[in-house]
Amino acid sequence: MTYPNIQSTSHNKTSIIHLLHKGILKMNWTIEKRKQGNEIWVSSNVQLESILVGEGYEKKEYKRSMELAKVIVEALNNYEDKKRK
Numbered sequence: 001m002t003y004p005n006i007q008s009t010s011h012n013k014t015s016i017i018h019l020l021h022k023g024i025l026k027m028n029w030t031i032e033k034r035k036q037g038n039e040i041w042v043s044s045n046v047q048l049e050s051i052l053v054g055e056g057y058e059k060k061e062y063k064r065s066m067e068l069a070k071v072i073v074e075a076l077n078n079y080e081d082k083k084r085k
Contacts, residue, residue, distance in 0.1 A: 026084075029076040031069045040065040042072045 032041045032050065038057050043050040053069040056062025 027080045029073045029080070031066070031073055038062075040069050042069055042076070044076075 027047075028045045029042055030045070032043045033039065034041055039055055040053045040062070041050045042053055051072065053072065054061065054065030056065050
């Protein structure tokens with residue numbers, strides 16, 4: 001996952017919020033795999049925070065974490081779309 005080249009300052013956060021409100025920048029949530037694919041995260045393209053969904057060290061655990069991550073991504077992206085309208 002690549003993030004915009006931003007620093008954690010109040011000015012930059014204000015700029016990002018301004019771009020989001022103007023519709024120039026669209027927040028998009030995606031599934032990200034870390035630690036050789038064993039950790040499943042949901043991440044935003046404009047926020048540095050991410051949500052740890054689960055660890056997939058076992059096949060069953062991985063499958064369940066991916067299903068849950070897909071539900072979370074869909075819900076967050078739908079929320080962002082509705083918020084923009």
